[in-house]
Amino acid sequence: MIDRPRLDLSLVCWLLLVAASPAWASHNAPADSNTGGSSIDQFLEQQLAAEGISPGPACSDAQFLRRATLDACGRLPTLEERTRFLSDPKPGRRHRLIERLLGSHDASQRWAVWMAEWTGCHAGLNRQVRRASARMRVPPESFSKMWVEWLRVRLERDEPYDQIVAGFLLATTRDGRPDHEAIGAQHDFIKRVKSGDLGSREYARRRTNDLFWRVHLENRELIGSTVANTFLGVEIECARCHDHPDGQWTQRDFSDFHAVFGRLTHAKAPPVALQRRVDLVRSASMAGATLLAALFLLATYLARRGRRIPARWTLCGGLLMLAGGVYATSCFSHLLVPVVTTRVTSPGLWITNWWLGDRTGHMVFYLAIALLGGLALLATTVGCRRLLVSVGPRPGIAASLAILAGALLVATAADAASTAKQPNARLREPLLNRWRRELTSRQQPDRPRRDTEIYLEPLRPDTDSVPTLFDKTAITDAVDDDPRRTLLAWMLQPPQREMDRVIVNRVWNEWFGRKLAHGDQLRLLEWLVDDFRRHKRSLRHLHRLIMNSRAYQRSSQPVAGSEVPANDSYARFSPRPIPGRALLRSIAQASGTAVPDSLASPGVLPGPEDAAERGTRILCGQPEAAPRLRVEAAMYLLVDSTLQQRLGASGGRLDQLLARQSSPEQTLDSIFLACLCRPPSRRERLACLEHVGPDVRSLDRWSDVLWALVNSREFQFIR
């Protein structure tokens, strides 16, 4: 009997798997960002092929170095970087450069300033930034640098974008810390700022960025549209005054969305020092009450031996003091059980407070309650003992303890029940812990708080609009009582892609000078959004993907079919002007002088009288969307005296080159390499040397050459 060969099931499965694997591979293989952003190129080259345009060649390495350094780091490449890059072995040279650039401090600073600008710290909101920083009692430059540093630290760590958005959206000044810690930190921070430290490193350690709200709440009525515009790219500002003509957004929608941020306030928060003092006194009084009760127990034990107390008196007085005792023991419960306290509402307290003043009033009131409580315990214990007199001393003590425990339970239950009914109930840490911490801390809690902060007001049941999300769903039950959390969760959920689309398109705009706007480009945008989400919304991955693509690395030489300026396809790299901030930095680098300090504070516009910071005012004072090169900017670059001085500054590049006794050819090469990343052509060399003339050490003549370079089209453009 020969065994029929049976179909081995495992073999079948294996064969099927092998057969299906190419399908799996092509379906699941993400375009590895290191292999050149192949999907971006697939999309764009398909489009070019459909239009009959063949894409241009790749740019040269020197050009790529200048372009990539300007785009990624906002500055020119140094001579050392150039030498290092060009001497790197050819295969993978550009990949390694990209990794170096994206991981550098300059890159995280450049992208942090970019992000700070469109989140609200830009020169257009100069007035609001100054007001907000005045209320925070810090200088406006400091305010701006804190914002930037907070972002820079996150971008350096390549934190996912949704966490950065959460850091902005869910910010409060307390940041979830207990009151005392938050207040202590605030006092420390202000002391540090006053002593000269800018506090930006300190600020960057916070979980959330409340500076965003400090600035935007200055224009309270537009807060909803600001958030919508910043993170979702949606313009709803018009709906503030009138309904949208197509019926998409009504004024009612606007006010309902605005209600998401309705409870957010920028003011001096309700006083907590009072509360803390009250709690201190309460806890002290409770300790006193317990001590008294213990003493009484001792007294009853001793009294049993001889003395007699008239029953009538004890019973009447006892009933009266029982009430006080229950109240006192309820205070005792706070020592052990975390319950809610919001404000002190006892009428007796208000009266004493009014009569005796704040601090003394409280002391007296609570000591009185403690005394009453102690006496009540005394009386109840005596009364019970009288009832249980037959049982003997030991059960008397047991009965007293039992009554004490019972009163404690009743009081705790009553307290918890009453406070649980209060709106905005939040658990706080038990008082004993806090009290212990306060006694051991170095910070004086008695200093009155005069600082403004961002906080959520308690929910008022009679508010007229219910917070509503963009898709018109009402937020009736907010996560952790903060409607912003619900909004964030909604923004991140799969059907919603606007937040990701907006950031991807903004980043694309920074690299290419235009957004993905129409037709087939939108398919590329959707693919990029999916890829962005797959890689946990890492911005560095997105930068890497774009920088490694062939589309970014193309030459800027015009290609047949793409000459018409309006029809700029991705067949070649479209030259665009260096952004204002990067231009000023590049000029400082080219001349070998220090970068102007105002460049690091994007939200602060130098005043009109400040002649030295004119460059920042003219070149960085405009919103990013507008091209910067206009008449005043051109005039600044041509004739400004501070700029001219920079070019020929002592200790600058020209001064050092001339002091080093280099030959004119070497000097010329050096400045051309520094500015344009290439040596001069023969014609340029002849013309420049002719201009310098016979006196080859003349700083004036050489600074003319540098002036011409800095004002040339090639210098001012990323090409």
Add this chain to the structure above:
Amino acid sequence: MTIPPISRRGLLTAGALSCLGSQNLSGLLATPPNTQSKSPPRSAIVVFLAGGLSHLDSLDPKPDAPVEIRGEFGSIATATPGIRLSDQLPQLARRLNRFTLVRSMAHSQGDHRLAERQALSGERFTSVDTPSIGSVVAHQVGWQVPPAYTAIPRQPSDAGVLGPACNAFSVLGDGGQLLAQSPRKQRRNGRRALLRLLDEGSAAGATANSSELTRDEAYQQSLELLSSQAFRDTINAELEPAAVRDRYGEHELGHHLLLARRLVEAGSRFVLVPVPGWDTHRDNFTSLRSQLPPLDNALSALIDDLADRDRLDSTAVLVLSEFGRTPRVNRYSGRDHWPRAMTAIWCGGADSGGRTLGATDPKGQAPRSNSISPGDLAATVLAHVGIHARGIALPPAGRLLLPDTKLITSLVAPVPMTPGNTR
């Protein structure tokens, strides 16, 4: 290469066809050469009182109202019987026959920033993209020296969608200060040649994209400005005789208005003079006592000056504010925002002067009958300069400019919609 023979007919045809091609707007609106001696191009000076001028204490006094409404100032008779002005403006009162008081202006925007944008652009709902009327003038007239839209001392960017080329040239701000710094002529020529050489090398021209063209244009225009000694002289008020300078007054406003007059004489088409400090929520009367006399002095000097030089027909002077102020004086003896009633002054152009346009009720709370909106006034200013606002479509999508406004025909003759100023 031989030049192909051209017949006389061909030459004439080519000439006629080239005329069609050169129908750009600067050609239509700039002065045609043969009429230059006859009348200068029409221009406008807009004095913008930022903060909200209290109309009841200046241009629209209510002497018969109770004291908590009429305030501390009295009123005086003017050159026109029946019209009274505040007693702080005596010189303007004597000259009332030269200008018109537009007393029936009203709108509904009480916020400073939004009301200022509304006043200077004419649009009811504004955003950062809304162009101001000055930038519309710059856009239509095109580039010229002196710039078509200038501001004294300075005006931040307000051109919106029309692009930064249409922003105001800040005569005493960065633009003017840069103009004052100019290196010596020889060095300038030497290094400019170097710059030209470097720029020739980097492939521009036909293959340049739009941003390269913008940059080239900006450089060319700035070089034109820098080399124009005439413009430098225009913005140098020291060249004016001392008597004239004294007439305008030794204060900033006088200096600015004198520069404004010089600029319109030199050919600027729209001069904006923003004047801060009129937001008198507190101590209204104390502030106005110190601010109204200089305004009075400088404005009357300007009017007299323009009349003496026969420029009142071609130059319109508009004194405008964001909104009026509350009729009832508040407890800090100030007045708060009141957009429901405000007053403006229109002088020159086709206006005959010596009258009021509309009136407010006896308490100065609202216009009695038809109200004039800031948009109407903006359209009127544009019409005076020679631009028909209705015919202009704004980039990028072709939205019409000032769609719901009507011209105030008694102040200006309507501009016909020729093919040139319709897009």
